[in-house]
Amino acid sequence: MPEIKSAALIVNAKSRRGQRMFEQAREALQHLPCPIDAHAVEDPDDLEDVVLRALEKKPDLVILGGGDGTISGLVDLLVGKNVVLGVLPLGTANSFARSLGIPLDVAGAVEVLRSGRPKRIDLGMIDDDYFANCAAMGLSPKIAETVPHNLKKVGGRAGYLAWAAYQFTRFKPFTLIVGEGKNEQRMKVVEVRISNGPYHGGTELVDGASITSGEIVVQAVVGNVRRRLVKNWAASFLRHKARHEDTRDFRGKSLKIRTEPPLPISIDGEVLATTPVTAKIAAGVIEVMVPA
Numbered sequence: 001m002p003e004i005k006s007a008a009l010i011v012n013a014k015s016r017r018g019q020r021m022f023e024q025a026r027e028a029l030q031h032l033p034c035p036i037d038a039h040a041v042e043d044p045d046d047l048e049d050v051v052l053r054a055l056e057k058k059p060d061l062v063i064l065g066g067g068d069g070t071i072s073g074l075v076d077l078l079v080g081k082n083v084v085l086g087v088l089p090l091g092t093a094n095s096f097a098r099s100l101g102i103p104l105d106v107a108g109a110v111e112v113l114r115s116g117r118p119k120r121i122d123l124g125m126i127d128d129d130y131f132a133n134c135a136a137m138g139l140s141p142k143i144a145e146t147v148p149h150n151l152k153k154v155g156g157r158a159g160y161l162a163w164a165a166y167q168f169t170r171f172k173p174f175t176l177i178v179g180e181g182k183n184e185q186r187m188k189v190v191e192v193r194i195s196n197g198p199y200h201g202g203t204e205l206v207d208g209a210s211i212t213s214g215e216i217v218v219q220a221v222v223g224n225v226r227r228r229l230v231k232n233w234a235a236s237f238l239r240h241k242a243r244h245e246d247t248r249d250f251r252g253k254s255l256k257i258r259t260e261p262p263l264p265i266s267i268d269g270e271v272l273a274t275t276p277v278t279a280k281i282a283a284g285v286i287e288v289m290v291p292a
Helices: 018-031 044-056 068-078 095-100 106-115 139-146 151-168 227-237
Strands: 007-012 036-041 061-066 084-089 117-126 129-131 134-138 174-178 185-195 216-222 247-252 254-260 264-267 270-274 277-290
Touching: 007 018, 007 044, 007 084, 018 036, 018 061, 018 106, 036 044, 044 061, 044 068, 061 068, 068 084, 068 095, 068 129, 068 270, 084 095, 084 106, 106 277, 117 134, 117 185, 134 139, 134 174, 139 151, 139 185, 139 264, 139 270, 174 216, 185 227, 185 254, 216 227, 216 254, 216 277, 247 254
Parallel strands: 007 036, 007 061, 061 084, 084 277
Antiparallel strands: 117 129, 117 277, 134 185, 134 264, 174 185, 174 254, 185 216, 216 247, 254 277, 264 270
16 A cells, blocks of 8 residues: 555535534544645535645545535546545435445544555546446436525435425436437436446445446436336335346446436536436546555
8 A cells, every 4th residue: 555645635514514524534534644634615616626726735645525426526636636535425325435335434434544445446427527426317316406405414314305205296207318320229217327336325226336347337217107216216225136127237438328308417416417428437547545
């Protein structure tokens, strides 16, 4: 393991647990054998500038504290910078941390930074935008577009699920087209997951996706009625074999994706794109600290 001589800590203090966890994390990180350049960022619009300023000091380790959206939105800045990413999972679902095997409590996550090892992993891409874990079409972007601003922070996962249930009643199946020309495949679906890892919304949904596979996985929940989605989520949550009955997986280094009608895409919880897109893998493009 390379020696870590300097580190930067950037915490999204607007994330659900960010403000009260920043001091706890900074205190726990005092046990790292290197100086820590620590920042609590209360306005998410300032996160990129803070990370860029931290990178100017050329740290060996950049620790990002926040939810999946925070990490996915900032990971682009670390590609090609010869730094190791550290993850402090402070969000609601923490799917990326789950895929990495990182504990979801601050003490456990900090212990990984202290005693873990760097691992080279893949990132997903939607067109030219890197993402850490999972993008989705269907109900997830609808929820992300409409969820009240402070609901996740105040109500946590229960509040988020209540809003999801409300949006589910307004949701309609759609047509997915994977590929192009004579090789295109067309199907009616209720959800599409574009995955670099198995977890989505904190639940293991895409078993065949891995952060080290060198392939992107597009999983479609096939059907023309909404209850197919309920069945799939419930079976996935319970780890029942029925979770595979209504899904089709497509995998490769690059996949063209269209929908009818065109739909928004949420990327690790943030709505950042609209179909049609190309889903790609950036193999082994970044190093991240994982448990030893």
